[in-house]
Amino acid sequence: MVALKFKGHSTPLRTMSSQEGKFQLKHISGLVSLHLSRTSGQPKQLRAGSENSSPGLEFTIQLSLDTSSRCVCCKDNYGKPTAVWVSIDECQVVALKSFSPGQWKSAKIPSPLLKLEQTKIPCTLVIHFARTAGEINARMQFFNLYVNQLNCDVTFHFGTAEKDGQIGGHVTILSARSSVFAAMFQSGMQEASTRKVCIKDIKPDIFKQLLHYIYSGRTSPELSEEIAQPLFVAADMYDIGDLKDECIQFLxxxxxxxxxxxxxxxxxxRSIDSLKEATLTFVGSNGKEICKQDDWERLTKNYPDLCVMATRLMLK
Known part of the structure; x- marks a missing residue:
């Protein structure tokens, strides 16, 4: 999985009809082109005295890979992009559909939160690449060590009376995936000699999902609003950067x-700037409904500085 941001050039949306960016990915050879075209609210329809934002503003996005690239032309599926998603202004996530080898295109994407005077369009692109059978088998075999609790050399204890109040792991794998675990299991540390770790600040089910991700590279069950936040906190505590990114993208x-x-x-x-900015923008655009909520009243009392920032956006 690869994620990147494309911000376009310095032409304001009021006069822009399309823009394109080209970049390279280490996963593939050749250039990748991302083309963004406006499909409504054309420049001639937008006068200087019009509203700064347009609820009818729509875009389409097209992704193109160099057709000479090995990942596009090879006979097997290894390294081929198999799915593409895009998010405009970090508020909408849309899947692109493949219409020819190396070509993906979105349906029309409404973007009411974009301002006509903006000179950049934040665009997050996520590409999923195919894997070989060998890669899949290797990952499954490592994962089975955890699932079946085979050859574990460290035990995590949760201090509960539950039947599953502990679970095993493997020092080498954990250390490779987490700098925190690597430091914990160094010689001289208590955990290195006892091979026992007491988990106090994370609920057992969340910690087990953290371990599941360390071994498999995916969450189980799929992320939900209930677990994304505590799982992010656990990933932050143990320095699992890719899991942190997945939780934020989901939120x-x-x-x-x-x-x-x-x-x-x-x-x-939590100092998560991307999520903070996206929620500020959303709150600023939905001020009438937001200000009626009890959550807003609590925000004014507990985070007055944040409330001021949101209020200023509401008044724009």
Whole structure:
């Protein structure tokens, strides 16, 4: 999985009809082109005295890979992009559909939060690449060591009376995936000699999901609003950067009237700038509904500086 941001050039949306960016990925040879075209609110329809934002603004996005690239032309599927998603302004996530080898295109994407005077369009692109059978088998074999608790050389204890109040792991694998575990199991540390670790600040089910991700590279079950935040905290505690990124990308995709204020406060406390900015933008664009909520009233008392920032956006 690869994620990158494309911000375009310095032409404001009021006069821009399309823009394109080219870049390279270490996973493939050849250039990748990302083309963004506006499909509504054409420049001639937008006068200087018009509103700064347009609820009818729509875009399409097209991704193109160099057709001479090995990942596009090879007979097997290894290294081929198999799925592409894009998020505009970190508020919408849209899947692109393949219409020819190396070519993907989105349907029309409404973007009511973009401002006509913007000169850049933040665009996050996620590409999923195919794997060989050998890669899949190797990952499954490592994962089975954890699932079946085979040859474990460290035990995590949760201090609970539950039947599954402990679980095993493997020092070498954990150390390779986490700098925190690597430091913990160095010689001279208590955990290195006892091979026992007491987990106090993370719930057992969340810690087990953290281990599941360390061994498999994916969450189980799939991320939900209930587990994304505590799982991010656990990943942050043990320095699992890719899991942190997945949790944030998921939370960015599910911002709503019901959770925007609390997500904004949580992102502020955790210093997660991308989520904080996205929720601020959402709150600023939905001020009438947000200000009626009890969550907003609590925000004014607990985070007055954040409330001021959101209020200023509401007044724009």
């Amino acid at each position: 960015l995709s599910c911002i709503s009237l019901e959770n925007a204020v609390n997500l904004m406060a949580w992102a502020h406390v």
